[in-house]
Amino acid sequence: MNQSTLQKISMTISSGIRTIGLAIGLALSSLSWAGEGHDHGDAKAATSAPSTPRFTAVSDALELVGVLNGKQITLYLDRLETNAPVKDAQIELDLSGVKFVAQKHGEGEFEIVLPSEPKPGVISVTATVTIDKEVDLLAGELDIHSDLNGQGSASKNEWKKWLSWALFSAAALMALIFIRKRLQTHQANRTGGAA
Secondary structure, eight states, X not given: XXXXXXXXXXXXXXXXXXXXXXXXXXXXXXXXXXXTTOOOOHHHHHHHSOOOOEEEEEOXXXXXXXXXXXXXXXXXXXXXXXXXXXXXXXXXXXXXXXXXXXXXOSTTEEEEEOSSOOOSEEEEEEEEEXXXXXXXXXXXXXXXXXXXXXXXXXXXXXXXXXHHHHHHHHHHHHHHHHHHHHHHHHHHHHHHHHO
């Protein structure tokens, strides 16, 4: 090979090294390296936030919404027509055959603390609501999913994909650097030997 060809090869390899280095830099900068408590924008937080299990039970006059948070169920009772909270009511909740009496915690807000956190699945809910002498029966279903496991494995797979790509790029970069050094050594030996 003549000196002109070696210089062209060396320039091509140098260009390849810069391109791969830039690609690695861009890939690594696109990864999210922040830990818990760091904000990366509202849109991402809104799409990745797990949904809270809840149920809705409606009758001709009332609407009851229950929100599960661990072992606690917060109940919100409203009049169906006006959406006004019901002030004085007694609520007995039947969860798949187990009965609980709700405690009042504000205007139209009640609370039940379960003995243990419910397992994933569908739980039938029946509420007996007593307001003065009026008794109403409401029914619904509480659907509890274990979405966190799916999100965790998807996150691990994404991380593995990026790590594999970064390692491959780094190996390619090292190979190009090695080839360039060999070409430079060969070129130096040829010019040194010709002098």
